[in-house]
Amino acid sequence: MPITDLSPPPPLAPDVALFLDFDGTLVELAEAPDAISVPHHLPRLLTRLGERLDGRIGIISGRALADLERHLDCRGFAVSGSHGAELRLGDGTSLPVETPESLSAARIAVRALATRFPLLIVEEKPAGIAVHYRRVPEAQDAVIALMTELAEGDGFVLQRGKMVAELRPRGADKGAALRRLMREPKFAGARPLFVGDDLTDEDAFAAAASINGAGILVGPPRKTAARWRLADVAAVAAWLEEGAR
Numbered sequence: 001m002p003i004t005d006l007s008p009p010p011p012l013a014p015d016v017a018l019f020l021d022f023d024g025t026l027v028e029l030a031e032a033p034d035a036i037s038v039p040h041h042l043p044r045l046l047t048r049l050g051e052r053l054d055g056r057i058g059i060i061s062g063r064a065l066a067d068l069e070r071h072l073d074c075r076g077f078a079v080s081g082s083h084g085a086e087l088r089l090g091d092g093t094s095l096p097v098e099t100p101e102s103l104s105a106a107r108i109a110v111r112a113l114a115t116r117f118p119l120l121i122v123e124e125k126p127a128g129i130a131v132h133y134r135r136v137p138e139a140q141d142a143v144i145a146l147m148t149e150l151a152e153g154d155g156f157v158l159q160r161g162k163m164v165a166e167l168r169p170r171g172a173d174k175g176a177a178l179r180r181l182m183r184e185p186k187f188a189g190a191r192p193l194f195v196g197d198d199l200t201d202e203d204a205f206a207a208a209a210s211i212n213g214a215g216i217l218v219g220p221p222r223k224t225a226a227r228w229r230l231a232d233v234a235a236v237a238a239w240l241e242e243g244a245r
């Protein structure tokens, strides 16, 4: 079945709750997780959007929360890390993280694989683990095979992404995070919009659509649960700038 292209989203409406992905949406992708460059205008832009939307703004990232906050000050925003496994509400309350028991064994197995492919980047998260093969694409098959096998054990789901394979806790995903944040009084009755580029963002597109909102895909057309599309990080920034006016 052919993939139909999606229109750009309309201007940001005042009744929206705005949820944003980080890598590939607010920030250009880079060769390694630590090699990103956060646009200098971004913190002020997010603050202005928060003011415009009466605080109904959140960041929902695949990164571990502590890692995300090394790059972006998220104080004052609702925020989720590790593909929904970590959640901090807008008032600063952190919800407990459930770590699968098999995480220690998974870490050992992943480190062993990284000794075979030294250019792999292993990113440890509080409740999961990611293996990046962007610098060593020939390791993809071995990475996917190992992560698939580890995900078949208790507690984990395999999360594919852009040149990365991850184990995330079963039951935690970006859609569940969006739904949880929408239960907060501040977000009640608003229309959730989620903006994201990667496969993990599809759960949040579907969740937003199911509560009278919509998803905005960033990047080329693909099979998606999103309703609108923006071409790239620059187009997202321009749309957000317009919405913050």
Ligand SMILES: O=P(O)(O)OC[C@H]1O[C@H](O[C@H]2O[C@H](CO)[C@@H](O)[C@H](O)[C@H]2O)[C@H](O)[C@@H](O)[C@@H]1O
Pocket: 021, 022, 023, 024, 025, 028, 029, 030, 031, 032, 033, 034, 035, 036, 060, 061, 062, 063, 064, 123, 130, 132, 134, 161, 162, 163, 164, 166, 198, 200
């Ligand atoms: O949900 P996100 O906030 O978009 O996080 C998804 C993953 O982003 C990061 O990896 C991706 O970006 C890296 C830096 O540009 C890039 O090198 C890598 O290839 C991408 O997959 C992050 O490191 C992961 O933990 C996130 O899950």
